[in-house]
Amino acid sequence: MTNRNEAPGKGWIEGMVSGNVHLTQNLFSLRIEADLAPFTAGQYTSLALDIDGQRISQPYSILSAPGQQPVEFFFYTNPEGQLSIELGKLQTGDSVWIQEQAEGNFTLEQVPSSDCLWLLATGTGVAPFLSMLLTPEPWKRFRHVVLVYAVRQWQDLGYGDLIKGLQQAHVDQFTFVPFVSREKIEGSIHGHIPASITNGTLERVAGRNMTLPNSQFMLCGNPGMVQDATVALEQKGFNRHGDGVSGQITLESYW
Ligand SMILES: Cc1cc2nc3c(=O)[nH]c(=O)nc-3n(C[C@H](O)[C@H](O)[C@H](O)COP(=O)(O)OP(=O)(O)OC[C@H]3O[C@@H](n4cnc5c(N)ncnc54)[C@H](O)[C@@H]3O)c2cc1C
Ligand SMILES: NC(=O)c1ccc[n+]([C@@H]2O[C@H](COP(=O)([O-])OP(=O)(O)OC[C@H]3O[C@@H](n4cnc5c(N)ncnc54)[C@H](OP(=O)(O)O)[C@@H]3O)[C@@H](O)[C@H]2O)c1
Structure with missing residues (x-):
């Protein structure tokens, strides 16, 4: 499905x-059918199209689980953007450049084990979390997992069936909390x-307390x-995790 020989730039392979x-x-x-190198749930890779003779690329989180084929991504179309609008026009059988090696440290490997794992997403930011939740790791390492997914309107909440499946598979271990900001649902x-x-x-809706040693x-x-959520958590006594500092907050911004 991929064609390494024809990929001109180092690291780019052709996906279908x-x-x-x-x-x-x-x-x-x-x-996208693509022979990606092994990756860890939560990582991103780059996608690219050749537009007017120029290769335009952007990073995108992988939504599907490692090893799953085809590889899946979830996009917001920026109408004024260069790439996302063109990606949205792709059809079955079209080719797209993809970086063979995914990257990034936004993975559960970087997060200390605890009683409760809170996953807080807006919009397409849910993608890395769904990839993680499709692997056995969170269910082995955390007693409880809360997925918080915030969108403008109810219709923007994607992957409802996948989330329902996770709820059914992990009845006592998983809580889903949707936020809708522009409609009362x-x-x-x-x-x-x-x-x-x-x-x-x-905390009230999730039925879990955000306690310092356990979250x-x-x-x-x-x-x-x-x-803003980092500030709110810091005001409750939590700290950024990473760069040699042991804390409770791990983050990734999309723009
Ligand atoms: C690590 C990482 C992972 C990412 N993963 C994803 C992903 O899985 N899905 C995805 O759609 N985007 C993702 N992005 C954003 C993506 O890389 C591009 O910025 C986005 O597709 C816009 O590119 P563009 O060329 O169309 O527009 P540009 O001209 O680059 O427009 C950028 C503007 O678009 C808006 N924007 C960008 N991304 C989003 C978004 N996801 N939701 C809402 N508004 C947005 C912002 O206002 C931003 O200033 C990720 C970014 C990073 C850094
Ligand atoms: N989705 C659309 O229909 C649409 C239409 C036109 C343009 N856009 C553009 O699309 C981009 C985002 O689209 P999106 O809807 O996928 O994602 P988004 O704007 O990131 O919205 C997702 C959710 O995050 C909330 N949010 C925004 N800022 C926040 C903050 N500081 N703290 C906490 N929550 C916050 C939003 O609330 P609010 O409802 O209060 O913003 C919404 O509930 C923006 O650049 C926007 O200009 C989107």
């Missing part, structure tokens, strides 16, 4: 699109993640959410 599913006007998923929190950390709504947090997506 095997599906493009549009969830909304702005959100879509691509399935029963069964979801109306508002933003950082405020709900500060005012206790998230780890991973944050991904909109940089505003990542920054």
